[in-house]
Amino acid sequence: MTDRELVKKAFEMHQFAYVPYSCFPVGAAILAKDGRVFTGCNVENAAYGSTICAERTAVLKAVSEGCREGWEAIAIAGRGEDYCWPCGACRQMLYEFAPGIRVLAARGDGECKMVPLAELLPHGFGPRSLR
Numbered sequence: 001m002t003d004r005e006l007v008k009k010a011f012e013m014h015q016f017a018y019v020p021y022s023c024f025p026v027g028a029a030i031l032a033k034d035g036r037v038f039t040g041c042n043v044e045n046a047a048y049g050s051t052i053c054a055e056r057t058a059v060l061k062a063v064s065e066g067c068r069e070g071w072e073a074i075a076i077a078g079r080g081e082d083y084c085w086p087c088g089a090c091r092q093m094l095y096e097f098a099p100g101i102r103v104l105a106a107r108g109d110g111e112c113k114m115v116p117l118a119e120l121l122p123h124g125f126g127p128r129s130l131r
């Protein structure tokens, strides 16, 4: 699957986003080495802090379906003017399973930029840090 196709999948997830508070739908799609794609959207909550981002939804879907490694890229699609970069919590969650993942951040007009997670979260704390 191409980067462009992965970004398209992330945009497709907007339809499922539950965003009554922010009205800011986000979609995400993780591409695994074996070709599987795990998608997610943001799901908000009246207790705002219980909201989960699209990226973490996708991470939890991958892990809970037995796919913990070999993640090649994650596409994140927002409708804003700026690229939809992952928040700090999502960077940390991705770092746990895929410190080398490529992050494709897309904005409302469909343009996207690729930055490796290692640049978004340098010197991250991960499983190896506990050894």
Ligand code: THU
Pocket (backbone or CB within 6 Å): 019, 022, 024, 025, 026, 041, 042, 043, 044, 051, 052, 053, 054, 055, 076, 084, 085, 086, 087, 090
């Ligand atoms: N959000 C995401 O789902 N992913 C991001 O990368 C940035 C923010 C969500 C959280 C909340 O539902 C809404 O966007 C506004 O912050």
